[in-house]
Amino acid sequence: MTVNGKPADEYFPKGLFVKTAFESLTSTNSAYAVSVHVRGGGHKAQAVAIRHAISRALNEITPELRKDLKQRGFLKRDPRAKERKKFGLKKARRAPQWSKR
16 A cells, blocks of 8 residues: 555554555455555545545445445545635735724
8 A cells, every 4th residue: 555656654654544544445355455646735634535535446346335435434525625815814814903093
């Protein structure tokens, strides 16, 4: 199992992230060689994105795993994204400091 060309144990700083990333493979009895390219976000977000991608691929290969993957919540995607900066503000919601006088 490689992530961005490195072994998963070497790429992720904590073993917990490796477990999270390849958690969906534990439901399958057969072994798969997995090579993943991931970018953006932190290590935790990348691990969850890898888990989601592997789950979707397993669902394509063996549709009978769908019920188990869906029950464990591996087919859900986190829809949150960064809010855009608005003009006249310093950030998305942060207004410039206000002075009464």
